[in-house]
Amino acid sequence: MKILLVEDDLATREEVSDLLETLGHDTVDSDCAEEALQYIRSDGSADLILFDLNMPGTSGLDMIKEVRHTSAQAVSTMPAICMTGSKDAHAVVELLKTGITDFLFKPLRLADLKSSLQKVESEISRVRAQESQAAALNDKLNEKDKLLEELSLELSESQTESVLCLAYAAEYKDLGTGAHLRRISKYAERMAELLGWSEERCSSIALAAPLHDVGKIGIPDTVLNKTGTLTSREFNCLKSHTTLGAEILSASKSPVMRLGAKIAHYHHENYDGTGYPSGLVGSQIPIEAMITAIVDVYDALRTSRPYKEAMDHASAIDTMCNGDERTDVSKFHPELLKTFLHNHHDFGEIYRKNTVADVPPIVLNAVAH
Ligand SMILES: [Fe+2]
Ligand SMILES: [Fe+2]
Structure with a gap:
């Protein structure tokens, strides 16, 4: 000693x-x-x-x-x-x-000193043994924690992948391309960043927003792809993609999927209460759903459909600002719309960089990041 x-x-x-x-x-x-x-x-x-x-x-x-x-x-x-x-x-x-x-x-006396020192030495070795046992136990616990973390990450990644596959399936059924979902993810994430949300919340909305139309998987093609005007029965059927999507996603325990359920459920609600399925007004509508609604409209304006031409960025922003025969701006959350319009170049850029139509649906990282 x-x-x-x-x-x-x-x-x-x-x-x-x-x-x-x-x-x-x-x-x-x-x-x-x-x-x-x-x-x-x-x-x-x-x-x-x-x-x-x-x-x-x-x-x-x-x-x-x-x-x-x-x-x-x-x-x-x-x-x-x-x-x-x-x-x-x-x-x-x-x-x-x-x-x-x-x-x-x-x-x-030498004998007393010796026995005293022995007492101390045995106490020191007892404490050291205890410390090394505690350290070994701690190492084991850390290892277990790490394993659990890895397992739950794997689980949540595979859960995310499965549901995103479903979202892509619904998307292909409707638009025939996965590019829209990639853009929605990036637009929604950008909006969240502009609103000053935490990194975790930004990533969550980036993953969840592409799930907004997952319920279309349950809508018949005859309704989904009809070029003429929908009968009121057909329109009601189409509207049910919101509640259907929420039903599919809310079965999951994953927070991202549950957020996806909320977005799917409410992304057709309007700020002025004229939307569906519940006719919610203003702040009754989850903010993530209102963000998705705004960026979904912008992307729809930029996309050609059998019944309409695609708009360029300037015309789409003009429409988002002043409305037209199909777009009523009072349906948007005014503050979110303001944020979108003030930063419209960011969204134009996201559209420009993500217009390659047919990236295979399993490029999930492109959606996640
Ligand atoms: Fe929708
Ligand atoms: Fe959409």
Whole structure:
């Protein structure tokens, strides 16, 4: 062991130091508490403090109290043995309160010193064994945590992939391309960034917004692809893609899927209450659904359909701003629309970069990132 020996009497210090050396220990000698404390504060490397109780200046008791208050745990819990010639009961009680390991009465006897040191050594090895057991247990727990994290990541990735596949299936059934979903993901994420949302929330909406029309998987092609005007029955059938999508997605426990369910359910609600399926008004509509609604309209304006030409960016923004015979701007959340219009170049850019029509649907990372 490395022992810090604190003893003001030179003869005793040399005698004890020699004894300790004989017993195979290293010593750092100090003739006062102040010097010992300085040593501890600057280095702190000792396995034990062996100290005299009565010393000029700071007493052994006050020194050990300071040691116990040191912030470094290795120092504050350092084993300590007090050497004393006095039988002062009060001092003994005070020393016991500091968690002293043992007392040795002067003049020291080799046998007493030996047994005291053995006591300290066995205490040190007990603590070290406990520490290494705790460290091993901690390592095991960390490993388990890591494994669990990996498993749940795998699970949520595969869940995401399955539902995105469904979204792509619905999308192919309707528009025959996956590019729209890629753009919706990126537009919605950009909107979330512009609104100052957290990184996690931005990623969630990027994953969930493409699920808005997943319910179209359950709508007959005759209705979905009809070029003429829909009968009111057909229109009601088409409208049901909102509740159907919500039903499909809300079965999942994944937060992204549940957000997707909310978006699917409410993306055709209008800010002025004229939408469907519930006719919600203003802030009753989940904000993620209103974001998706705005960017979905922009993308629809930019896309050609059998019954209409595609607009360029400027005309689409003009329509988003002033409306036309098919677009009523009072349906949009005014603040979200303002954010969209102020940053319209970002959305034009996303459209421009993501117009390659037929990237295979399983390029899921392109949607996720
Ligand atoms: Fe829709
Ligand atoms: Fe859409």
